[in-house]
Amino acid sequence: MKRFYKDVTTAPVEGGWQVFLDGRAMKTQGGKAQVVPAEALAEVLAAEWREQGEVIDPAAFPMRDMVDYGLDRVAQDPSEAIDAIMPYGDTDTLCYRADEGDSLRQRQDEAWEPMLAAVEGEHGVTFARAGGVLHAPHPEQTLPKLRAHLETLDPLTLVAVQNMAALANSLCVALTALKPDADVEALFGHANLEEDWQAKQWGWDNDALARRDARLAGFRLAAELARLLRG
Numbered sequence: 001m002k003r004f005y006k007d008v009t010t011a012p013v014e015g016g017w018q019v020f021l022d023g024r025a026m027k028t029q030g031g032k033a034q035v036v037p038a039e040a041l042a043e044v045l046a047a048e049w050r051e052q053g054e055v056i057d058p059a060a061f062p063m064r065d066m067v068d069y070g071l072d073r074v075a076q077d078p079s080e081a082i083d084a085i086m087p088y089g090d091t092d093t094l095c096y097r098a099d100e101g102d103s104l105r106q107r108q109d110e111a112w113e114p115m116l117a118a119v120e121g122e123h124g125v126t127f128a129r130a131g132g133v134l135h136a137p138h139p140e141q142t143l144p145k146l147r148a149h150l151e152t153l154d155p156l157t158l159v160a161v162q163n164m165a166a167l168a169n170s171l172c173v174a175l176t177a178l179k180p181d182a183d184v185e186a187l188f189g190h191a192n193l194e195e196d197w198q199a200k201q202w203g204w205d206n207d208a209l210a211r212r213d214a215r216l217a218g219f220r221l222a223a224e225l226a227r228l229l230r231g
């Protein structure tokens with residue numbers, strides 16, 4: 001599709017902020033008014049339109065795609081997104097360590113234990129830790145309490161958490177990434193610790209490195225959505 005507009009602006013509207021193309025208010029891909037709660041987020045959405053060339057690239061709207069998913073789908077049924085997030089708490093990668101004595105185990109304990117302990121303290125839950133990959137069920141109240149917390153989040157923040165949890169294989173990492181002082185790069189590195197450890201021993205495969213870079217870019221984008229929503 002050829003570019004069909006010249007001016008891209010943002011303006012306050014009822015309920016938040018909206019992008020306008022040549023004065024026309026933008027809608028989501030599902031046909032709803034694309035109203036977001038933060039001016040900074042509206043500006044990022046506007047920038048995606050401004051950066052288009054003579055031919056519009058549909059793949060160059062990653063923030064819009066997340067926002068539209070949140071407004072079109074998650075806002076209508078948050079429980080669907082929460083259902084998709086909860087398995088990353090049930091089998092959180094931070095809970096599964098190498099066996100005692102393995103050279104990887106000490107690194108996992110150092111990187112992961114502080115995060116797990118912080119989430120436990122904040123949400124009043126306890127996670128089971130396990131050596132190996134066999135499923136270790138958490139205490140009975142852990143998952144219901146985490147779900148109750150997710151139910152307090154707005155639809156767009158849920159989108160950010162869903163994306164980060166999936167890319168990190170960890171709900172704990174995703175929740176930690178919502179903190180104002182979160183180090184996004186370090187959090188992704190912690191989530192990817194095992195793969196990075198193996199790569200240091202044997203070297204990176206080009207395809208594996210490309211996949212890691214793509215996952216990191218997606219994690220950064222979701223974390224940026226959460227940051228913009230915090231204002």
